Amino acid sequence: MSSAQAKPELQQWHVTEPYLHLHCGLGEGPYYEAATHSLRFVDIKKKRVHTVDLAKGPSAVETIQLDTPVTVTADIDGVDPRDRIVIGAKYGIAALDRRTGLYEYIARFSADADNERLRSNDGAVDPHGRFWLGTMTDIGLDLQPEGSVFLFDGTRTARSMRHPVTIPNSVGWSPDGRILYFTHSTERTIFAFDYHPDTGDVSNERVFYVHDGSGEPDGFRVDVDGNLWQAVYGESRVLKISPDGKLVGEIKLPTQCITCTQFVGTELFITSAGMQEGEGTPEEVELSGALFRVDVGVKGLDPFLFKLSKVVDPAS
Numbered sequence: 001m002s003s004a005q006a007k008p009e010l011q012q013w014h015v016t017e018p019y020l021h022l023h024c025g026l027g028e029g030p031y032y033e034a035a036t037h038s039l040r041f042v043d044i045k046k047k048r049v050h051t052v053d054l055a056k057g058p059s060a061v062e063t064i065q066l067d068t069p070v071t072v073t074a075d076i077d078g079v080d081p082r083d084r085i086v087i088g089a090k091y092g093i094a095a096l097d098r099r100t101g102l103y104e105y106i107a108r109f110s111a112d113a114d115n116e117r118l119r120s121n122d123g124a125v126d127p128h129g130r131f132w133l134g135t136m137t138d139i140g141l142d143l144q145p146e147g148s149v150f151l152f153d154g155t156r157t158a159r160s161m162r163h164p165v166t167i168p169n170s171v172g173w174s175p176d177g178r179i180l181y182f183t184h185s186t187e188r189t190i191f192a193f194d195y196h197p198d199t200g201d202v203s204n205e206r207v208f209y210v211h212d213g214s215g216e217p218d219g220f221r222v223d224v225d226g227n228l229w230q231a232v233y234g235e236s237r238v239l240k241i242s243p244d245g246k247l248v249g250e251i252k253l254p255t256q257c258i259t260c261t262q263f264v265g266t267e268l269f270i271t272s273a274g275m276q277e278g279e280g281t282p283e284e285v286e287l288s289g290a291l292f293r294v295d296v297g298v299k300g301l302d303p304f305l306f307k308l309s310k311v312v313d314p315a316s
Helices: 282-286
Strands: 011-014 027-033 038-043 048-053 061-065 072-074 084-088 092-097 103-108 118-125 131-137 147-152 158-165 168-173 179-184 189-195 202-210 216-222 228-233 237-241 247-252 258-264 267-272 290-295
Touching (some): 027 258, 038 267, 072 118, 092 131, 131 158, 131 168, 168 216, 179 216, 189 216, 228 267, 237 258
Parallel strands (some): 011 247, 216 258
Antiparallel strands (some): 027 038, 038 048, 048 061, 084 092, 092 103, 118 131, 131 147, 179 189, 189 202, 216 228, 228 258, 237 247, 258 267
8 A cells, every 4th residue: 555545643642540530420411611611511320510610620629419310511691600501301401500409491301291211311502592402211221212302492392303312412513503413322323414504404414424343422522623522432532533524533541431522722521431340440440430631732612502581491
């Protein structure tokens, strides 16, 4: 093979130790809270929202204990995130009062009876201020293709956009806002759609990337150059995938179950899930459920803010 035909070398980063280790059961949903220069992330299994003050460092952590699986968070347009944020919860999206730790549902997945077999999973706010949020079989039950991807428009309405799905994961957008990406973990596939900048309609579904490996793609974020930084659950790594769907880099980590990523400047924060003794090496088990970080030399896209209708705002 000539040098002109040789495959380019992958960019590589190696992370050997955690930034913060709270021994999460299922660490997920990292989110940069710009107003306070802090990082939020959740523990789905332990039903917690953690916030670390990045100016003070890993010793400055605050935790809210809930009675519901909390899977993802986002800031609300016009609302100080120190007061309230929106969360993905068991039955839908809710407004969480961070001062009291109490939450109130904004909209539920079902207009009828709640489905006890399901919980929310990953999601994100789109350029129009709407919340995309997937559902899947709840922890401890037999995993089935019974979930959906819902779209919440800030009212009491939830619209099903895709069904059935098994483990719906991250949703994100290209830098120009014209492509929506969606990871379906159990299909090991990232899908791409055209996203209309005026109407927010999606069309032209196609396969963007198919993962070849033993693990499953989990959560991702997009950088300013249009690369996806895709966590892979079960493979101890994060993939850097170019805008044309090619693998161009990887971050290697010291534990297996990598769940999601989040940019803070050029640093990438990475969540992970807990492992049991015997599921990996002693080091992999010991460092499971930790939060990691690494400087990757590029900035990420800012998240969009959720537009909550005053008609349904619990605080109105």
